[in-house]
Amino acid sequence: MHAQLQPPDVVISERPVHPGSDTLTMPGLLTRIEATEALGDQISQAIDQLVDAVLNLQQPAAPAPAADPNALVALERRMLALEQQVNLAQACQELTRTAQFHPKERSVVFVGTTYFGCNVKYAWLAFRERARQEGITAWFLPQTQQQEQAITSLGEACFPLNHNDWSTAHVHAALSAAVVVTCDHLLNPNPYAAALLAGARHVQLWHGISIKEIGLRNLAPLRQMSARFARVLSTCGPFTRLVGTSAAQEVEWRRWFGFEQYAPIGYPRNDVLLRDPDAADLLNVDVEIYQLARQTRAAGQRVVLYAPTFRDARRGTWLLESGLEQLAQSLARRGDLLIVNVHPVESPLIPQLAIAMPSARFVTPRTDLYPVMRETSLLITDYSSVMFDYLLLDRPIVLFRPDHQDYITRSRQLFDAKLDEHPGPMATSVQALLDVLRQPDAQGRTYAPTRAAMRQRLFDHTDGRAGERLGQLLLEELDSALCQP
Structure with a gap:
């Protein structure tokens, strides 16, 4: 401002x-x-x-x-x-x-x-x-x-x-x-x-x-x-x-x-989540990440997208302290691809994060994430609106909030009452997050009815014709x- x-x-x-x-x-x-x-x-x-x-x-x-x-x-x-x-x-x-x-x-x-x-x-x-x-x-x-x-x-x-x-x-x-x-x-x-x-x-x-x-x-x-x-x-x-x-x-x-x-x-x-993107849709898209995600899914491996929002307080540093390197290492050992989309406000920390998470791939800041989202298997987020867009894909969503009390105290108030039920499991530590991802229900079958009910409530149209x-x-x-x- x-x-x-x-x-x-x-x-x-x-x-x-x-x-x-x-x-x-x-x-x-x-x-x-x-x-x-x-x-x-x-x-x-x-x-x-x-x-x-x-x-x-x-x-x-x-x-x-x-x-x-x-x-x-x-x-x-x-x-x-x-x-x-x-x-x-x-x-x-x-x-x-x-x-x-x-x-x-x-x-x-x-x-x-x-x-x-x-x-x-x-x-x-x-x-x-x-x-x-x-x-x-x-x-x-x-x-x-x-x-x-x-x-x-x-x-x-x-x-x-x-x-x-x-x-x-x-x-x-x-x-x-x-x-x-x-x-x-x-x-x-x-x-x-x-x-x-x-x-x-x-x-x-x-x-x-x-x-x-x-x-x-x-x-x-x-x-x-x-x-x-x-x-x-x-x-x-x-x-x-x-x-x-x-x-x-x-x-x-x-x-x-x-x-x-x-x-x-x-x-x-x-709309682009519900159809194949054309050349114009791919303007300002990280095409390298997009193609890598497509190839990984086509090979039968899991593509995990981590897309958190930014913090007004402890800007960026909370990412370095959240233990994400453990997440990256664990997913790499399983043969999964971790794609990290850092909010533009906190993107200056990407070089440090990349050192701590060498097996993760970082989306180029201020590029269009939506065609990439279509090529992922699972979303990890916190308070970002992408969780609601992702409902249209009917794929697993995991909420990772390692600094929840600090966030609601020093960053933003939440209108969280709209989530009478969460679209997926909640983890407050990286260890809890890893446990969720290792569970047999990591594909999100347990939360499928909740996601469907939330999608019906939040979207009057799901036809890709907005x-x-x-x-x-x-x-x-x-x-x-x-x-x-």
């Missing part, structure tokens, strides 16, 4: 206002007023900082042997930076207002996240052909250079990663977008992107079913409440539609986010934005 008024690595969107009606409703008016007031407050704070810097520069200094030229240069640079922040904030405020009344066209912008492999990737892939058939422009807003290269290599419409490379045509395209699709907070390194897209109808896919308290339930006490943290909270809505996997979860999602309509159509990323349903939803949103019957 980054401060709103600094030229950030990622910038979080303004509250979207949805066009499509000549009459501005009271909720829509309040949303615009709130967004304008919030940005105005930030501008005022930046101006106050600038004024303070000027006063400090003009105020007579205490007698000193000689002025420090380095200090004066540093102060001048600070003043220049503050001036740039004020100019950026003012520009974004005016662009936000412009986006809200700018005429919209039949175009959809898909916003990339920190890696090309989540719901937005598969939503964009699924919608491309339909967009061409319907005369719709499907833009992609990349967050990394790799994403920009992948999209342009396919000849698709892609905004430049560097905002200094945006032409007037790009600005027009962003202001004209009728719908924006995200699967996270609207984050992008372009500091103007959120403002330029503020007038589009917002379809939020999010990035998985959660047992962690997220969004509006992931709060901080005021003594720790920074402007950056508050800004992230403000991007938890309002969305035009929030996409989920079952109608029964709507109440749960409304605890975490603000949205107008709920669409239980399924996650596009799960991308198609999303395409129809986007057409409906486009018609609403353009006032078409």
Whole structure:
């Protein structure tokens, strides 16, 4: 997360206002007023900082042997930076207002996240052909250079990663977008992107079913409440539609986010679990690991995927202390393949983990895991949403939580009540985990009825056609934005 008024690595969107009606409703008016007031407050704070810097520069200094030229240069640079922040904030405020009344066209912008492999990737892939058939422009807003290269290599419409490379045509395209699709907070390194897209109808896919308290339930006490943290909270809505996997979860999602309509159509990323991936699906996939997993399963050996989430406290070090080298050695002796997918936040520790676990194979960080998941035999995880996606494969799941008390105390609160029964056995030590994996029921037959019941409760659709349903939803949103019957 980054401060709103600094030229950030990622910038979080303004509250979207949805066009499509000549009459501005009271909720829509309040949303615009709130967004304008919030940005105005930030501008005022930046101006106050600038004024303070000027006063400090003009105020007579205490007698000193000689002025420090380095200090004066540093102060001048600070003043220049503050001036740039004020100019950026003012520009974004005016662009936000412009986006809200700018005429919209039949175009959809898909916003990339920190890696090309989540719901937005598969939503964009699924919608491309339909967009061409319907005369719709499907833009992609990349967050990394790799994403920009992948999209342009396919000849698709892609905004430049560097905002200094945006032409007037790009600005027009962003202001004209009728719908924006995200699967996270609207984050992008372009500091103007959120403002330029503020007038589009917002379809939020999010990035998985959660047992962690997220969004509006992931709060901080005021003594720790920074402007950056508050800004992230403000991007938890309002969305035009929030996409989920079952109608029964709507109440749960409304605890975490603000949205107008709920669409239980399924996650596009799960489609690839239920069909053979094509060449486009394999974009940004660790192909070496993917092929190795396929070959290992074809040879009749077991492929074990370990995919934990990250920790806010003891980041990464908990992995080194959990005894995973024993797991790797035990599986290697049995002829099994252990694939480890370290969360991107903790991926800098992979070199150390690789030394401790030479027989394990590590997935390249920030690559698409879903085609690889399809080629595994068993999942070991902790609190990650991949456990729910894995239900669609109806294969064994083991929960490994060696630092559970520390996690719920110092990392995240859990909404664990949704798991009235676990999809598989629970292990709190590596020895207990090894015992589970050695049991005759390691194939998960005992928990098969539980997994089936959970899958039925959490997924209204298990047909691999979520991308198609999303395409129809986007057409409906486009018609609403353009006032078409």
